[in-house]
Amino acid sequence: MQILKDEVRHNIVQAALSEFKREGYLTASMRQIAKSAGITSGNVYRYFKNKEELFDAIVGPVHEQYAAYMQEISQEIEHSRTRDAPEILSYFRKVEGTIVELFKSYSSELMILLNRSDGSKYEKVKPELVDLAFSILDKVIVIKKSGQARQLQEGITLARMLAATIVEGICLILRDNEEGDTLKRLIDQYMHVYSEGIAALLGQM
Amino acid sequence: MQILKDEVRHNIVQAALSEFKREGYLTASMRQIAKSAGITSGNVYRYFKNKEELFDAIVGPVHEQYAAYMQEISQEIEHSRTRDAPEILSYFRKVEGTIVELFKSYSSELMILLNRSDGSKYEKVKPELVDLAFSILDKVIVIKKSGQARQLQEGITLARMLAATIVEGICLILRDNEEGDTLKRLIDQYMHVYSEGIAALLGQM
Amino acid sequence: MQILKDEVRHNIVQAALSEFKREGYLTASMRQIAKSAGITSGNVYRYFKNKEELFDAIVGPVHEQYAAYMQEISQEIEHSRTRDAPEILSYFRKVEGTIVELFKSYSSELMILLNRSDGSKYEKVKPELVDLAFSILDKVIVIKKSGQARQLQEGITLARMLAATIVEGICLILRDNEEGDTLKRLIDQYMHVYSEGIAALLGQM
Amino acid sequence: MQILKDEVRHNIVQAALSEFKREGYLTASMRQIAKSAGITSGNVYRYFKNKEELFDAIVGPVHEQYAAYMQEISQEIEHSRTRDAPEILSYFRKVEGTIVELFKSYSSELMILLNRSDGSKYEKVKPELVDLAFSILDKVIVIKKSGQARQLQEGITLARMLAATIVEGICLILRDNEEGDTLKRLIDQYMHVYSEGIAALLGQM
DNA sequence: GATGAATGAGCATTCATTCAT
DNA sequence: AATGAATGAATGCTCATTCAT
Structure with a gap:
């Protein structure tokens, strides 16, 4: 079962949204974002270069x-x-x-x-x-x-x-x-x- | 060259004050406080039992x-x-x-x-x-x-x-x-x- | 060269087994266990939440x-x-x-x-x-x-x-x-x- | 008030005795021994070169x-x-x-x-x-x-x-x-x- | 003789990031 | 695309030992 790239990206953004909201930029955990998005933490980095760029995307x-x-x-x-x-x-x-x-x-x-x-x-x-x-x-x-x-x-x-x-x-x-x-x-x-x-x-x- | 205890304690408190002010309780680093106070991190613990008590003292x-x-x-x-x-x-x-x-x-x-x-x-x-x-x-x-x-x-x-x-x-x-x-x-x-x-x-x- | 998860887990358990045997719970060093298992210390925590759970697993x-x-x-x-x-x-x-x-x-x-x-x-x-x-x-x-x-x-x-x-x-x-x-x-x-x-x-x- | 050397030495030995008894060689704390002996930890080292020699003396x-x-x-x-x-x-x-x-x-x-x-x-x-x-x-x-x-x-x-x-x-x-x-x-x-x-x-x- | 402040290496643990697969 | 194993530097904290006073 293949998940479309856009859907994954969307999931990451949603997860990041709620994580950054709750924790703020510094305290937010990339692991937690990945987990909430239903993917592995490494995969987040295919969509966003690092925490800063993910924040930026949001x-x-x-x-x-x-x-x-x-x-x-x-x-x-x-x-x-x-x-x-x-x-x-x-x-x-x-x-x-x-x-x-x-x-x-x-x-x-x-x-x-x-x-x-x-x-x-x-x-x-x-x-x-x-x-x-x-x-x-x-x-x-x-x-x-x-x-x-x-x-x-x-x-x-x-x-x-x-x-x-x-x-x-x-x-x-x-x-x-x-x-x-x-x-x-x-x-x-x-x-x-x-x-x-x-x-x-x-x-x- | 040895610094008197009270001076060191004072330095720690000053350093902690500015570190807690800048970073907040969680993000503040005991190592950084020690560094700003001009001592090694271990020495902070002679004056304050732990981060919590240092915060408490303040x-x-x-x-x-x-x-x-x-x-x-x-x-x-x-x-x-x-x-x-x-x-x-x-x-x-x-x-x-x-x-x-x-x-x-x-x-x-x-x-x-x-x-x-x-x-x-x-x-x-x-x-x-x-x-x-x-x-x-x-x-x-x-x-x-x-x-x-x-x-x-x-x-x-x-x-x-x-x-x-x-x-x-x-x-x-x-x-x-x-x-x-x-x-x-x-x-x-x-x-x-x-x-x-x-x-x-x-x-x- | 990547080692399979099960092998690493096994290596950790083996290393821990011999470390706990030699040193006992308190004196055993997670760093040493990691070293003996051929991995970095941080990686141990992917397999076991902490020292206590590693001991528990054993x-x-x-x-x-x-x-x-x-x-x-x-x-x-x-x-x-x-x-x-x-x-x-x-x-x-x-x-x-x-x-x-x-x-x-x-x-x-x-x-x-x-x-x-x-x-x-x-x-x-x-x-x-x-x-x-x-x-x-x-x-x-x-x-x-x-x-x-x-x-x-x-x-x-x-x-x-x-x-x-x-x-x-x-x-x-x-x-x-x-x-x-x-x-x-x-x-x-x-x-x-x-x-x-x-x-x-x-x-x- | 001056305490005689022999008395201090004796106090250290007594304190060490009970500490080593309770904790064993490795886990025994020099600080605790000094404290029990009623002296500072540094002073222990005037009487005994290190933990090993204190243990030896006992x-x-x-x-x-x-x-x-x-x-x-x-x-x-x-x-x-x-x-x-x-x-x-x-x-x-x-x-x-x-x-x-x-x-x-x-x-x-x-x-x-x-x-x-x-x-x-x-x-x-x-x-x-x-x-x-x-x-x-x-x-x-x-x-x-x-x-x-x-x-x-x-x-x-x-x-x-x-x-x-x-x-x-x-x-x-x-x-x-x-x-x-x-x-x-x-x-x-x-x-x-x-x-x-x-x-x-x-x-x- | 004695103090106790200071050091520095050690500990368990966390986490953003990388990378072989 | 995706995995998830792995890294390495950072964290708070402890402790035997040293040394200026």
């Missing part, structure tokens, strides 16, 4: 799209000349929309990319997302605090924290929810909390 | 205090009979205060306890903190949504998400900030964002 | 049969109500027969079980055999010395010593003889020495 | 006397020209007497020498004692069986077994009894069992 595609979208948003932000805070903050909606959109097609892969890529070449993705979020918040802060050097410095620290926590929260919601509608609703609520909260915070500063 | 003290505080708050919450949402939410201030207080004496240790203890006996600490946060939010939700079964269910999901993200955010701020005053300010601002944001969210629901 | 089967036989004899002794010394002593023949029988199929394994299992879960096997031998001799002593408290006490000490030396002697014969017929003859002669000697000793007491 | 003296006695008996046996079996067997009494005599002054040391010297340079002592016992029994056998080649061969195997088990039994009695009078009585009874048993066996051959 998160690569979603990362590619993800990176393209983010690049786009990033450039929009850079080129934007507006000094209107709400308009700037609306970029968050784009980021959020991108993530929710990607989640619909790649829920597990995106979750792995953002939460389980430690030790792999993708471990920088989350920090870069934080940087992007920061670049948005930074603009708002700069507008509000320009000219007040001390408050500006504090504002930047605040922006960094908010960027990091917003992103971390989104990643967490991704981690804990498998169902698309629930996820979307939660992320909406989450972003709502943040936008109202940040508005209030900026208002009083 | 996070144990802070965990003891942490657990005592949280226990106290937990009991207060259980015994509280108020149905006043803002009053219930004020428990967050206590949790926040406890963490900031502990951070002053044990910044790295607390961060390791909360973020890098996977695989150790302390791995449940963060989830338990999430549970505590959830028990606070849950009370508020139940008050607001009692009687509306469907919305209650959604509210609980929301509360779970908020509990998880709040805690995760605090842990993150802990991770990224070494300086006490900055940390305190950031956590205050962070909690402010959440309390305003949650208020707004509940208001419109 | 002495487990013989222990299972051994334990079943001894259990049977043990119960016969317990239920026996006879006060006839020679009849009681005839249980030794059963024990002897069992051991000789097992030796035919498992000479080295039985020897390891009885003489080289210190530190393993089988380390109690020899002491239990001594207990069994004692329970036989004890009955005889009690019959002969009942009512004479002082001589009874001495008799029990004597019975303990005889039980220990008889068993130790049998184990020794097992250790030094690889050939079944020789072993059987020697154990027969050995038991003959003991039964005549004990008879003479009891006669004059 | 069993060396008794071995010296033991070896001298055995040498003497050995020569007597070699030079003896008698063909009278009982007379030859009486050498056993000498061996037995020697051992009991040494036991009075060196109970633990002798026990260690015979039962716990595996892995040390004294590990051959017991086999040599077996050889001595064999040389006695061999003479008796040769007398009884001379001229019957086949029976002679069998007799030699028998003699080897008896030598080994007699010696092993004595060593075991040594191991299990700390009190001199009990030991003497047990060894007497033990030898009585063997002499009567062997007599009976030879009678019927």
Whole structure:
């Protein structure tokens, strides 16, 4: 009985998906992946050169799209000349929309990319997302605090924290929810909390 | 050239601190800790019985205090009979205060306890903190949504998400900030964002 | 050049057999076993989960049969109500027969079980055999010395010593003889020495 | 507070005595010996060059006397020209007497020498004692069986077994009894069992 | 004399990866 | 294509021994 190459490859990917999800890149065991895929561990290496490439096969595609979208948003932000805070903050909606959109097609892969890529070449993705979020918040802060050097410095620290926590929260919601509608609703609520909260915070500063 | 015992112990702890911080409990290497401490791996075991006890020596003290505080708050919450949402939410201030207080004496240790203890006996600490946060939010939700079964269910999901993200955010701020005053300010601002944001969210629901 | 799995497994067992025979359970080195088997140490673990299971694979089967036989004899002794010394002593023949029988199929394994299992879960096997031998001799002593408290006490000490030396002697014969017929003859002669000697000793007491 | 050298040395020896008794040469831990002696492990090496010499210090003296006695008996046996079996067997009494005599002054040391010297340079002592016992029994056998080649061969195997088990039994009695009078009585009874048993066996051959 | 810190080789075990079949 | 045996380096840990103090 011969199993088609594509089926085996598919099995490996499925097995790897669940292993990387559970264990993360470093701790995931190639043996366990092979076992779950119903093949021998040596055979995995016919389909994927090594652990890194297997990981790549899983998160690569979603990362590619993800990176393209983010690049786009990033450039929009850079080129934007507006000094209107709400308009700037609306970029968050784009980021959020991108993530929710990607989640619909790649829920597990995106979750792995953002939460389980430690030790792999993708471990920088989350920090870069934080940087992007920061670049948005930074603009708002700069507008509000320009000219007040001390408050500006504090504002930047605040922006960094908010960027990091917003992103971390989104990643967490991704981690804990498998169902698309629930996820979307939660992320909406989450972003709502943040936008109202940040508005209030900026208002009083 | 012989180094005094206390200095070596100190070196080991410092090396372990940075190794556990970077790698987490499981991935941290005793050999690497020894190397960073400038000694041979065998010698580490003169100072600490094994990896677990070395980890314990680092996070144990802070965990003891942490657990005592949280226990106290937990009991207060259980015994509280108020149905006043803002009053219930004020428990967050206590949790926040406890963490900031502990951070002053044990910044790295607390961060390791909360973020890098996977695989150790302390791995449940963060989830338990999430549970505590959830028990606070849950009370508020139940008050607001009692009687509306469907919305209650959604509210609980929301509360779970908020509990998880709040805690995760605090842990993150802990991770990224070494300086006490900055940390305190950031956590205050962070909690402010959440309390305003949650208020707004509940208001419109 | 690739060696077939069964051959390697066999080589490991052979190597382990001789290592355990020479060194005993605790001192035996997995590295040395691997080396003797002509493989690397990691490969041993493809065949046996760990040292304990490798030991188990060697002495487990013989222990299972051994334990079943001894259990049977043990119960016969317990239920026996006879006060006839020679009849009681005839249980030794059963024990002897069992051991000789097992030796035919498992000479080295039985020897390891009885003489080289210190530190393993089988380390109690020899002491239990001594207990069994004692329970036989004890009955005889009690019959002969009942009512004479002082001589009874001495008799029990004597019975303990005889039980220990008889068993130790049998184990020794097992250790030094690889050939079944020789072993059987020697154990027969050995038991003959003991039964005549004990008879003479009891006669004059 | 200064402890005299002799006292420390004495403490080490006492500690080593009990450690070697419990664990045997190989498994005994220098650290544990130092600890029991109330000193640091490094200091042991001021008194004894290494584990081997410490072991030597303990069993060396008794071995010296033991070896001298055995040498003497050995020569007597070699030079003896008698063909009278009982007379030859009486050498056993000498061996037995020697051992009991040494036991009075060196109970633990002798026990260690015979039962716990595996892995040390004294590990051959017991086999040599077996050889001595064999040389006695061999003479008796040769007398009884001379001229019957086949029976002679069998007799030699028998003699080897008896030598080994007699010696092993004595060593075991040594191991299990700390009190001199009990030991003497047990060894007497033990030898009585063997002499009567062997007599009976030879009678019927 | 004594300390006890330090070494380094050893142990059992795991695992990504290679490769003969 | 696939197997699964094999490797070798890594892990946590122990212990006899050395040596600066």
